[in-house]
Structure formats: structure tokens, C-alpha cells
Amino acid sequence: MQLISKFSRSGLMLLLILLIMLPFLISSSYLTHIVTLILLWSFVATAWAYMARFGMVSLGHGVFLGIGAYFPTLMFNYWGVTPWIGIFVGLVVAIVIAAILGYTCFRFGLLGDYFALVTLAVAEVSALVIMALREITGGSLGYTLRSTGRLADMQFADKRVFYFMALILLIGAMYIWRRIDKSPVRLALTAIEESEIAAASLGVSVIRYKMMITLLSAALTALGGSLYAQYVTYVSPDTIAGVGVSLSVCFKAILGGMFAVLGPFVGSAIIVSLEEYVRISLGTSFLGLSQIIFGVSLLLMIIFMPRGIMGSMSMAVAKRLNRISARH
Amino acid sequence: MLEIQNVTKVFGGILALTGVSLKVGEGSFVGLIGPNGSGKTTLFNVVSGAFPPSKGNVIFNGQAISGMPPNHICRQGIARTFQIPQPIKSLTVAENVMLGTIFGSQQIGTACGLDRAREEALQWLDFVGLKLDPESYPDRMTAGDLRKLEMARAIATRPKVLLADEVLSGLNRDELKDASGILQKARDELGLTIIWVEHVMHVLMKLVERVVVLNYGMLIADGDPASVSKDERVIEAYLGRH
Ligand SMILES: Nc1ncnc2c1ncn2[C@@H]1O[C@H](COP(=O)(O)OP(=O)(O)OP(=O)(O)O)[C@@H](O)[C@H]1O
Numbered sequence: 001m002q003l004i005s006k007f008s009r010s011g012l013m014l015l016l017i018l019l020i021m022l023p024f025l026i027s028s029s030y031l032t033h034i035v036t037l038i039l040l041w042s043f044v045a046t047a048w049a050y051m052a053r054f055g056m057v058s059l060g061h062g063v064f065l066g067i068g069a070y071f072p073t074l075m076f077n078y079w080g081v082t083p084w085i086g087i088f089v090g091l092v093v094a095i096v097i098a099a100i101l102g103y104t105c106f107r108f109g110l111l112g113d114y115f116a117l118v119t120l121a122v123a124e125v126s127a128l129v130i131m132a133l134r135e136i137t138g139g140s141l142g143y144t145l146r147s148t149g150r151l152a153d154m155q156f157a158d159k160r161v162f163y164f165m166a167l168i169l170l171i172g173a174m175y176i177w178r179r180i181d182k183s184p185v186r187l188a189l190t191a192i193e194e195s196e197i198a199a200a201s202l203g204v205s206v207i208r209y210k211m212m213i214t215l216l217s218a219a220l221t222a223l224g225g226s227l228y229a230q231y232v233t234y235v236s237p238d239t240i241a242g243v244g245v246s247l248s249v250c251f252k253a254i255l256g257g258m259f260a261v262l263g264p265f266v267g268s269a270i271i272v273s274l275e276e277y278v279r280i281s282l283g284t285s286f287l288g289l290s291q292i293i294f295g296v297s298l299l300l301m302i303i304f305m306p307r308g309i310m311g312s313m314s315m316a317v318a319k320r321l322n323r324i325s326a327r328h
Numbered sequence: 329m330l331e332i333q334n335v336t337k338v339f340g341g342i343l344a345l346t347g348v349s350l351k352v353g354e355g356s357f358v359g360l361i362g363p364n365g366s367g368k369t370t371l372f373n374v375v376s377g378a379f380p381p382s383k384g385n386v387i388f389n390g391q392a393i394s395g396m397p398p399n400h401i402c403r404q405g406i407a408r409t410f411q412i413p414q415p416i417k418s419l420t421v422a423e424n425v426m427l428g429t430i431f432g433s434q435q436i437g438t439a440c441g442l443d444r445a446r447e448e449a450l451q452w453l454d455f456v457g458l459k460l461d462p463e464s465y466p467d468r469m470t471a472g473d474l475r476k477l478e479m480a481r482a483i484a485t486r487p488k489v490l491l492a493d494e495v496l497s498g499l500n501r502d503e504l505k506d507a508s509g510i511l512q513k514a515r516d517e518l519g520l521t522i523i524w525v526e527h528v529m530h531v532l533m534k535l536v537e538r539v540v541v542l543n544y545g546m547l548i549a550d551g552d553p554a555s556v557s558k559d560e561r562v563i564e565a566y567l568g569r570h
């Protein structure tokens with residue numbers, strides 16, 4: 001066990017150094033762009049897995065992405081409020097919405113599939129709201145951020161700034177993940193997942209811990225949405241709110257493995273790269289095809305590799321090590 | 329210190345408890361018996377806050393606790409074990425007990441690090457005599473070990489009252505002695521007040537100083553073991569079912 005953690009720690013350090021150097025090593029701004037997207041989605045998928053790894057599978061995180069993306073964008077375009085403040089507003093709104101949704105679900109004891117279904121419906125509603133307010137939000141056509149190129153408006157001549165912002169957020173999210181692992185919060189949430197009544201009878205406040213992780217997950221997701229919108233300077237219900245993006249976030253985390261801290265990153269890296277590959281090699285006409293491929297492979301994943309790539313790998317390594325140590 | 333006042337619990341059309349009143353003094357060791365389905369577990373569920381009573385009150389140290397959520401009641405000092413053990417399978421044996429040490433009492437709480445909680449958890453594992461690797465997972469434990477873990481976890485919350493639900497069911501003879509010994513020890517060394525639901529009568533009768541009998545959700549007898557086992561209504565309640 002110790003060997004594994006030592007192994008994964010040095011692996012993490014290596015990865016980190018590589019990621020820090022990458023924008024300086026590669027001259028292609030296109031590649032940097034792709035890796036920026038990977039980092040952004042890894043961050044969001046990691047935040048999503050905060051909940052999912054404790055059995056709270058939300059299919060509605062598009063809501064928080066959307067809030068995070070639309071609030072600073074609209075506030076900037078209409079009122080000239082700098083996104084530095086707009087992001088904060090989006091964050092607060094996301095937390096408030098998460099608190100209302102979460103409390104309602106947890107109060108009524110919505111678990112598992114029921115929780116997933118309710119959050120899915122909420123994601124759909126968020127897209128509908130954006131459509132309904134098309135006068136303001138641009139509806140399904142989306143909405144483009146006004147360009148000023150000023151630092152005060154969170155616009156940078158060098159796009160690599162976003163790369164590093166995303167990297168810092170991702171590292172932060174992974175750090176919090178590790179901290180949770182080493183804190184009573186993990187014990188509480190694991191117990192709650194298996195038996196709410198057993199947890200409660202040992203003094204664990206079920207609603208408090210569920211709320212805590214939900215608010216954290218929603219806040220980080222909104223932050224990811226904000227940064228994404230500022231980066232691509234374009235928001236639309238398809239790319240940043242609603243059911244589609246909610247599901248694609250889950251898929252990234254599940255593919256990589258939502259129980260491993262690196263899982264969501266690995267999943268995001270694979271999917272973002274594949275999506276780009278499909279887009280370039282097959283053209284936009286096959287966008288639908290790639291969706292189908294992803295859908296089918298998600299199904300296969302859940303059936304054959306429920307712990308995802310990272311989960312299966314660490315299990316295989318653990319088995320190996322056990323066998324080796326058994327021989328000695 | 330614990331007073332159950334006229335508690336009634338209705339499930340749909342079933343009267344699981346009908347006007348049950350019971351006073352339990354500090355440090356007492358009470359056996360709660362009755363045929364299957366007589367409402368024993370339901371009474372524990374009401375007292376521990378798993379659900380509120382339909383009518384009546386539970387008073388603990390002068391404070392009404394009925395209707396409080398179970399985590400508050402636990403922190404007030406009432407712990408329970410489950411008739412069907414409920415180990416958290418994806419936590420280690422030690423972590424299961426740590427749940428109790430961390431969340432169960434106001435004294436330690438979540439502020440203290442996991443290390444101190446672990447140390448204390450190991451002491452409770454020792455207290456109940458669970459000799460498994462504390463870092464193993466409770467997925468393939470024997471019935472006896474499961475009961476021990478269940479008790480260690482409950483005692484780790486540092487309760488004043490322990491509600492023990494059938495800690496002996498499914499155990500072999502050695503395990504019977506171990507498990508009942510833990511209750512005795514918890515009473516003697518920790519000064520716990522214990523209410524113990526049990527079907528293994530010959531063990532229970534030897535240990536407790538008072539026996540309360542439920543039948544069809546009604547309290548039909550209350551007294552010392554000798555007189556209760558001679559009580560006609562009690563004999564009838566048991567014979568009537570067999
Ligand atoms: N959550 C519940 N919902 C509906 N009915 C319940 C519930 N819990 C208990 N009952 C019913 O209440 C009655 C009393 O059940 P309870 O579990 O309290 O009995 P018990 O004395 O613990 O029995 P046993 O010795 O078999 O454990 C039974 O008729 C049972 O079916």
C-alpha cells in the first residue's frame with residue numbers, strides 16, 4: 001500500500017512538472033488550447049466527482065456550469081461589471097441554488113437514481129430558462145463576450161494565462177480532494193452513502209455533510225464554468241448548460257474513474273482529445289456520431305469497468321504487489 | 329434518567345407500540361423481551377430518533393428528545409446497536425469505530441485529527457476484544473465479530489445509555505459468552521445504563537436485574553427476572569405464539 005502511494009505521489013509530481021512546462025515547450029498554440037480545455041474540464045469533472053464518489057450522482061451540474069458561465073458574461077456585456085466580480089456573483093448564485101436544490105433533495109431523502117433523475121430534470125430546466133430569456137441570453141444561438149483585451153476585464157493577450165489559471169484550479173481541486181480523504185468528512189460521507197440511519201445513529205449529521213460536499217462541488221463547478229466562458233468568450237446552452245454538458249462531465253469522470261483523484265483528469269484528457277480528433281478527421285458532420293460512440297462506450301464502461309480507468313489500474317497494481325509480497 | 333411516556337407508534341394500520349411507559353434509572357441493566365414483532369426494535373427506533381413516536385414522549389435527563397434527529401440524540405448520550413449489524417463496508421474496522429469517536433460525542437468532535445480518533449478507536453476495539461486487523465474491511469467477518477464491531481462503535485460514542493438490540497442472535501456458545509460479557513463490562517466499567525433486547529433468554533435472565541416484557545406493542549410485565557419468568561401473562565405471551 002505504501003509503495004503504491006509513493007509511486008502515485010512521484011507520478012503526480014512528474015505530471016505536475018510536465019504540465020507547468022508544457023506551454024513553454026510546445027510552440028503550437030492549438031495544442032496549448034487543447035490542454036487548456038482538458039485542464040478546465042478536468043477541474044469541473046473533479047468537482048463533480050466530489051459528490052459522485054460518495055454516491056451522490058448528479059446529472060445536473062450543467063446548472064452550476066451555466067450559472068458560472070452566464071452571470072459574469074452577461075453582467076459584463078450589459079453593465080460593464082468586470083468578470084473578476086461577475087465570477088464571484090456567479091459563485092454565490094450557484095451556492096444558493098445548490099443549497100436550495102440540495103436541501104430539498106436531502107430533506108426528502110432522495111437517494112441514488114431518484115436524486116440523479118431530479119438533478120437531470122433541473123439541468124433541462126436550466127437550458128429552458130436560458131432559451132426563455134433569449135432576449136437577454138441569446139437563447140440557443142449563444143452569446144459572445146464583448147472583447148476589450150483589458151486585463152481588468154479578465155482578457156489577456158497571452159491565452160496561456162488561462163492555461164495556468166485552469167491548472168491552478170485543478171491542482172487546488174485535487175488538493176482539496178486529498179484533504180477530504182484525510183479528514184472526518186470522508187468517513188462521514190462514506191458512512192452516509194452506505195447507511196444513512198447507521199451514520200446518523202453514530203452522531204453524523206447526514207444533511208450537514210451532504211450539503212457541505214454539494215455546495216463545494218457546485219461552487220467549484222461554477223468557477224469552472226466562469227473560467228471556461230471567459231476563455232472561449234462564447235456561451236450557449238449546448239456547450240455550457242443543460243443536459244448534454246451535464247452528462248459529458250459525468251462521462252469524463254466515470255471513464256477516468258471517479259474514485260481516484262487523477263481519474264477525472266485522465267477521463268477528460270482522453271475524451272477532449274478524442275473529440276478533437278473526431279472533429280478534425282471526420283469533420284463536423286460526424287459530431288453526432290462521436291456522441292453515439294461516447295454513449296455506447298459509457299454503457300460498456302459502467303458494465304465492465306465501474307471504477308474507471310484509474311480505479312481498475314490501481315486495483316491491478318495492488319493485486320500485482322500483493323502477489324509479489326506473498327511470494328517473499 | 330430515561331423516561332418513556334405513553335409512547336404509541338402506528339405504521340399504516342399496525343399498532344407497533346401502544347401507550348408504552350417505562351422509567352429507567354441511571355446505571356441499571358434492563359432486559360427488554362417479547363415475542364417476534366412485539367415492538368422491541370420499534371421502541372429502540374423511537375428512543376434513538378430513527379422515527380418520531382405517533383404519540384407520547386421520551387424524556388432524557390429532564391429533556392424531551394422525541395422528534396429529535398438521531399444524530400442529536402446520539403450526542404445527547406444515547407447509543408444503539410442494530411439488530412442486523414450495519415458495518416460500513418467501505419471503511420476499515422478501525423474507521424467504523426472512529427465514526428463513533430469523532431461524531432458521537434461533543435467532547436472530541438470533528439476538530440481533532442484522525443490520529444487521535446484512531447487511537448481511541450483501537451482502545452474500544454480492545455475493550456470489546458475484537459482481535460481482527462483494524463485496517464481490514466468488515467466484509468467477511470463472523471457473526472460474533474460483527475456484533476463486537478457493532479458494540480465497539482456504539483460504545484465509542486461515549487453514551488450514557490446503550491440500547492443493545494439482539495447482540496446474541498446467530499452466535500455460537502463461545503461468542504455468546506463474549507458478547508454478553510461486553511455488555512456486563514460496559515455496565516460495570518463504564519457505568520453505562522443498558523437496555524438489552526434479547527431472545528436468548530437463559531443468558532439474559534442471568535445478567536439483567538430487571539426485565540420488561542412487550543407483547544403486541546403493550547408492556548405486560550416489569551420486574552426482576554425471577555418474578556417475570558413466573559408471570560402468567562408472560563408465559564402465555566410466549567406459549568401462545570409457539
Ligand atoms: N418501519 C416499519 N414500517 C412498518 N412496519 C414496521 C416497521 N418497523 C416495524 N414494523 C412493524 O411493527 C411491529 C413491531 O416490529 P418490531 O421490529 O419492533 O418487533 P420486534 O419486537 O423487534 O421483533 P423481533 O424480535 O422479531 O425483532 C411488527 O408488526 C413490524 O412488522
Ligand SMILES: [Mg+2]
Binds near residue numbers: 368369370411493
Ligand atoms: Mg427487533
